[in-house]
Amino acid sequence: MKENNIEYILEDNSPSLDATYGNTEFSHDFRVKLRKQDFEKADALLLNIYTNQWQAVEEDYYLLDFTDEELLEIITKRDEWNQFDYLLAQKLLKERGKEINPEVVSLLRKQRIKALAKTEESQKALIYMGYYMGILGGFLGIFIGWHLLKHKKTLPNGDVVYAYSLTDRKHGNRMVIIGVIFLLFWCLIRILQVNLS
Secondary structure: OHHHOOOEEEEEOOOOOOOOOOOOHHHOOEEEEEOHHHHHHHHHHHHHHHHOOHHHOOOOOHHHHOOHHHHHHHHHOHHHOOHHHHHHHHHHHHHOOOOOOHHHHHHHHHHHHHHHHOOOOOOHHHHHHHHHHHHOOOHHHHHHHHHHHHOEEEOOOOOEEEOOOHHHHHHHHHHHHHHHHHHHHHHHHHHHHHHHO
């Protein structure tokens, strides 16, 4: 990526110790963080890298058994698949006489990003639990409120959007306020009880 002037940060999110203390080589988890303006450039670079690897496909590769609808889903939900599978799905559809032109692929990508940008459905149970825990003065109520208020998701194009609706975020803000007030209230009650004893 350095050769293509793409700035990145490589994070090692691997656990420090394997759960079974085996410390296997399979438990590595790396994340590459990019600037928003470099998402398209990095995407094009990955597509270019995988474009010429068709000969590496083995005869029993799992995508070869996919139906046309399943291959189309790979193209539609490109963010859930690796670049090689995405390109191979396009190639297989083309070989089957169902080629998808670049304009349609671009439209599918825009529709997918629009769908992913939608906020999650209202979390009624989480909201009720957050208020309840906040009134009890627990940190869980404050945490739930903070989560509803601040949680964001990064879209495949690099945009960052709130995960919850404005209404749910307002509930989250109220939960944080109520949780802090009641936490202080219960701490004060406890201090007074200790001092009066």
